Amino acid sequence: MPSATMLRSLLALLSLAAAATVALGQAAPPVKPTPAPVIIQPRFVVPDASQPLSLQRVDVQTVLAGSQAQTRIELVVHNPNARVLEATLEFPLADGQGVAGFALDINGELVSAVPVPKDKGRQVFDDVTRQRVDPALLERTAGNSFKLRIYPLPAGGERRVLLQLTETLHADAKGLWHWRLPLDFGQPIVRFDGRIALRGATGKPQALGALDGAEHFANADEAGLQIQRQNWRPHGALVVGWKAGAADSSVVQAFAGSAYGYAELTVDTARGAPKPPRELNLVWDASGSGAQRDHAREFALLDALFAAARDVRVQLTVARDAAEPAATFDVKAGDWSVLRKRLETVPYDGATSAAAWGAGFGPARDGALTLLFSDGLANWPDITAAPTGPLAPVFALTAAARIDSARLRRLAETQGGRLVDLNRLDTPAALDALIRPALRLADVRADGAEQVVTASQQPEDGRLLIAARLTAPTATLQLTLVDAQGRRVPRTLTFTAPPAAKNPADEDAAVPLAARRWAELRSAELEADRPRHRAEIRRLGEQFRLVGPETSLIVLDNLADYIRYEIVPPTAAMRAAYQQRVGQRDAERGQARERQLDSLVRRFAERQAWWEREFPKDAPPPPVAAVPPPLAMVRPTTAAMAAGIVAEDVGRFPDARVAESMQRIPGVPAPVAAPAPPPAGNQLESVVVAGMRSAAPAKPAPAEASSATIALRRWEPDAAYARRLREAGDADRYAIYLDERIGYTSSTAFFIDAAEIFFTKGQQALALRVLSNLAEMELENRHILRILAYRLTQAGELKLAIPLLERVRELAPDEPQSHRDLALALAQAGQPQRAVDLLWDVAARPWDGRFAEIDLIALTELNAIAARTPGVDLGRVDARLRRNLPLDLRAVLAWDADNTDIDLWVTDPNGEKAFYGHRLTRQGGAMSRDFTGGYGPEEFSLRKAKPGRYEVRAQFYGHRQQLVSPYTTLMLWLATGYGTPGQKDERVVLRLSGRGDQVLVGTFDVAAPAGGDAK
Template sequence: MYKWLMLSASLLLMAQAPHVAAQSIVTRPALTVKTTPRETPVQLRAVTVNAEISGPFAQTEIELTFYNPNRRILEGELEFPLLEGQTVTGFALDFNGKWRDAVAIEKPRAQQVFEDVVRGNVDPALLQVTKGNNYKLRVYPLPAQGIRKVKLRITEHLNSAGGVYRLPLSYSALSRLRVNLNITNNDATLRTPEGLSELQDLELKPRGTSGQSLQFDEANFTGEGMLEVQLTGASETATFSQNLQGQRYFMAVVPRPQLTVPRIAPQSMEILWDSSLSGLKRDHDKELALLEGYFQKFPNLTVKLVRFRNVADAAETFEVKGGNWEDLREALLKTIYDGGTDFDALNAPPGASERLIFTDGLDNMTEAALAASSVPVDVVSSAVSSDPVRLKFLAQSGGKSINLTRLSKDQALQELLYGTVQLQKLTARGAKNLVVHEDPESWTIAGILTDNTAQLSYQLAGETQTLKVSSASPRSTQVAPLWASWTVEQLRGEERLNEAAIQRLGKQFNLVTPQTSLIVLDTVQDYVRYEIEPPAELQAEYQQLIQEQDNTVQTQKRNHQDMVLGLLQGYQDWWKKDFPKGDVPKPAEPQKSGEAEGEEGIAFDMAETNDTEMRLSRNEMPSPSVAAPASMAPSPEPVAADTAGGVPQPAGNQISIQLKKWTSDAPYIRRMQEAQARDLYAIYLDERPEYENSTAFFLDVADQLFEKKLPDLALRVLSNLSELELENRSILRIQAYRYLQAGYPELAIPLLEEVVKLAPYEPQSFRDLGLAYQQAHKDQKAIENLYRVVDQQWDGRFSEVELIALNELNAIVHASKTKLDTSFMDPRFLQDLPVDLRVVLTWDADNTDMDLWITDPNQERVYYGHRLSHQGGRISHDLTGGYGPEEFSLKTAKKGKYTIQADYYGSRQQILAGAVTLQAKLITHFGTPEQQEQLITLRLKDSNDNVFVGEFEVK
């Protein structure tokens, strides 16, 4: 998927980082654009920053103006991480010079609404969190040769005893940069790094009677670095309050006593080193420097090193003597970073008296539930893109989460080597819903007042302390949003158990959370259509329209059920019909307009969908009575024995399946094909830097490794797809399909469960998961998911998908060797309808039209324009809106060969998309105990591309 903009960490990070030396900041170019040779990258033309720094609070609004120089409309995607302590508290889209604020709704529903509205060619925008601290902003449209503006509001809590406010200014060829900072602190100082040479003369100026300010307006700006404002303040307790939505929120900042207790020297330690592909993005110099200090403090240790990625490697043991850890250091430096991240490896019993985990906290394969640790666990993160909440949760049994992106080397070593005073036994009178936010210099206690004043009680170093807070404390508009954000962080420690509470807070405070996203729609009618509460300026009109909208949910459900039963009845009528198996007769006289193309008396009306009329714009229309040209239907080459080949059947017709061995024409493929098996992985690592963001590369390499009988390495390479783009359901589907094709349904199921969470509004999500459960021999779960497809109402672009899922459900029920519970189904749906041949085609790209073509022994082609053959081959309704499935069925097969092709007609996606990946499943004796199937995954490059998939041979 094309990104019109992918921001590096340095663009939007306004992080608190007390006492961090300037040289510890890693800056990167702020703008990285992926595009195709035929398209011009979108330009970031102007940036306007308005920031208010008041006491321990900072609020920054960033307005971004983008220009699309291409001659077609695009959808835009902006990805960016935030650092620990930062919260997105606002997002707005510009409509002809007027900003419209976003509102929070359920995350999957927000994505569904956004994509529905995009298909209607109106203006939506969506902001969502993917994993950890990573955010994704989607905007449509970016007008052809036009501009679009978005605005983000970010709130953070700075340490009142002396924090650092940072404003990243890493831009290339920016036509205009405007900055306006207002600071209430009179003693703040400004630092400008050398990379911002154009701004070296800047200085803070007095603002009225109190505070300081900084304003500048630069044209044609280019720079790299961060402006830093060092704040000062008294190390004393401070309280703040805010009245909002009938509640009185408070915040109390409690300075942390600088008392430390040296840690007891461990007898042995275990290092768990995240060696997944994302590990390349960690700052290994900082991590090794931290270990250097650790072994100076504890110079004699037995260390067990465990590298983990998609699976854990075997442990290695090292002896550190006299502080000499060179062997361990050398081993860490030689680590190969490859594969996805599975935290299930962390559940192995500890093999030492202390554990140290180096990771970014992003578990992208299973979301493993972690068992409690019996030994102290410290967690170290040096990655800008991370999951701070998960990192804190990983630290157990008195351990700490140490963030090297905001701590200096000395601070981090202090945290690791010494225990610190902890705030304990917190209670309150006159307040509720307390939450504690911790930083190196202070604790901040926030909550809701139930009285005008409240008394907090807590213990520090065994001594009881008290603190009074009042609704009359100094006011700040940041108190309530930060309380909500910190409460969400606390709930995310057990996210699966707290999803509803997180969702409620996200909606109430308009926050981006794992359960809620922010969305902006164009018209009030769009808000009414999806029953989304709009911003304040549209409320009056919304309430009037929503009252006029009839509640027709039950009626629609009955109509849906009747529609599915009608589809099933038509399929049954086709199945009961006996079709001739002789040659195709000569063409009859032309039929009258509206008559069915199929056999007379069959309820399945071949003209009912007007598919042919929909496609008259094609350059070539395939003839139903002529064989495919040789160039379109080459002789199949058998694939590896574990994925395809002849499949003899124990009963009925003897039917074999041959699949076309598909091979990429990428330049690295020949090199790998000519190499010996022992050299393949080294060649892959050598080629990877050039293709590190290409899904096709990892798929191709995995294919080569599977073919050379290196399944463990193939699975490792394939698992990299989880690391490429967080929460991209297309990539997750492709990865799962490949696991299924290779015979690993247990690896596919967690990925497809994630897809269900991301896109429960797409029937393919439940269908894919159901079929994966079937392959894993979990038939009950399989039919439960497939019935979701049958029973729910879907968008019109998924027309008749219910019948395909119902056929698959019935096949499982009637072929299962165990009695399945079908009591939750309408019994009228249960029908035993086995067929000799079945082909199903699916693909990964939304808004994309793919066609299934079957040519039978009569040389008669069945396709969207000729949906029923002379001998009874039937093809399903043509789905042109993305994903498929398209299905071919033949109850009784004539002897001979049946050729399967896929035709890529085109795409209506408003993004610069890459190659489309399709999956074809060929099945014999479908719906019987003798059922056999083979899967193949292929990739198409351009519209009008046509590929040979495989063939059946009936003997």
């Protein structure tokens, strides 16, 4: 929470920004009318609540000066439910808005958040919530969308949250600056207090929205506006307008040992004569999110453009996960009705590929122009080549509330165009931006400054926003502008660093207006090529507290959590203790890695002993008496699961010694009765089935090996939509899918089921489009992305699956499954070296106790890949761990939901079940340790298989999720001849709907070796 000193410093800076000028002598230009903006209101998402949360208090404090706004929002949220909840506040911000910080109440005091790498923030939040303590995490998902996760919301209790926002504002045709704050939370606010202070304004502020009468702002004066309400339900946004000065403004500030300058320069906005296009490349983003754009604004602009152009040839490219073939339309005398009808009937479906946009960019020719209508939220792997050669100027047009303006702006400006925001510009102004050239920034030369950045090469609202980091006490920027007639216009800007503070800490006490604006503009510039600049974007986020693609803000409960996760705490007192403790962590990490390697060597030796052991293959002995009570299997209670006991088999067996014996695969445990299967007619929602062979060429198996085949159970979901899709003809199926999808836009089950039917019917391109909707459903949800990649892998679309798995690994590097999933896909794609390296990282690195024995599974897979692809470098792998252990049969089960317990069961020809409570069968079938904390994998291994049928089942045992998914999606991998040249693989994606569900997934049928016997 900002101190009084910080607030005074903020007011001083903002006053300076409004009043200080650089002698550039330009008058304020007129600006076009601004249409009402598209605004998405903030909302609390609490899926597990039986009653909605209530807002007890909303307190807003805003300081407005010039084009800058600083807003402090305090929320008090009440949970009326009888259980503890996790809540997520989702809110998009407009272009130019940002999050400067937030705080959460801990023991009655607001504790400020600290910056943290984004992947680490998610990991820490998830880990801490498992301990039932108080974290909060603020992160940006994609584009301008943000979410704030808060836990816990106590049953019948309250939490207090503080948000700090910054904004660069825009003026309208009357010279009014507009500040907007969405307030419609979908429920009344018990108490609302608003205080809006103005600096450098002319006349009284005007309340323009949300307030329904002049009496509500009778307290307004030249200094600001005060609003108080009780049991108030505002509609839309609170909008305040005021008249501000039109002079140039600049501010220089010292922050963190460096000086930064930020200026807003008024420029000539005169435009040249109209130059309507004669050729138009129209790229129409028809992905699922495209349906949320304001198409009325888009069509109004096209109406005006074709009226001005009259006769123009249009190449239309409809882009989603892939680009459709271009269609040609000839517009005559401004009549574009045929093209308009085509656009009005375009279905919005599938993910968004930036490469698909590029397919519609046309070559540079006189009179040619490219228009891209999109929100910029690209979320699909770009696997097609980018267009080459000189291209026609590209103008990116957006009329959506959720946008990635940085991506669209850089894309357009690098191709000689600009971003046209239809949310801010009316149709005449937007048309002028397209066809009438205007002044633009062509070049900047700096003396005494570096890393000069601008918000845009084209002025917005008659202002050019520019910032730089100073390297000398006085910095001079020589700007070269090109006006509408193509003439070069020089401008000079001077920044003078402030005197050094007597106490360096005072430099950082003030709100860093100039420094923050430089960091925001620099980060936006780097995001245009994020893969190359991730580290610098992260450093900027951490230093300047920017919530962006690489940095989040987090609040933790106590010092111990900050030390445990090596996150610098917010207060000086905590930082001193933190520095003392954190120095010991490097030595502790080295020791942990040594212990992990020693443990792995020991367990791998036990696995080799199991593999070398001969197990009987004859018929089992007659049944024995019932299992004595001490050996009876006991599943943990829900209370035990909540206490974290479920991660160990000890919690399932009253006799701890029996449980301990069952952990060792080489020793055969006493027979344990398997749980009875559920009655016929399981409640499995669907099983998606499609076979896929190994990427490596199959070779004949050794003569002495058993011949085994895999059969996967085919499942046809009986939902009404699935029946309609199966029964439809190929020509009608997609139309029926579009008819059904309206009711299932948030259902992963629907898209997986529908895609499977398209795959089965041989409609591959449509199947991929349907499946790609999963990437649009919830931004940066690693669970959804993981299962999407599983299904693409199953379909043989490795070029699409691998980038998604790379993204999952970025989002969750602390989960070993993220590395393993990517490694296995790379191995299938013919990249064995990187696959082996990733699997070694999984095997050698100490992981959280929830992931016990995934290291041994990864080591098995590493050795199998190396054995099948000679020449792989195993130099990193400990020599004691380099041995391939081929298997006749192998089954591996993984799933998409954290804190979920799924069980793998395999029944052999003897009728004996291998499962979590009976981990070694008479004939040597070995089951890995039970994964009860999420994702798996669970593995069944059998070196020498007895002839006969082996049935593979999956069972949903239970979950401990705070946010409960209605089902869990699984991926089962069945292999024969594993680790041999003749390895064959089949994969299946399936879904279980709830606790107790069980399904027969597939079978192994093993034939006796030719000329041999069954032993």
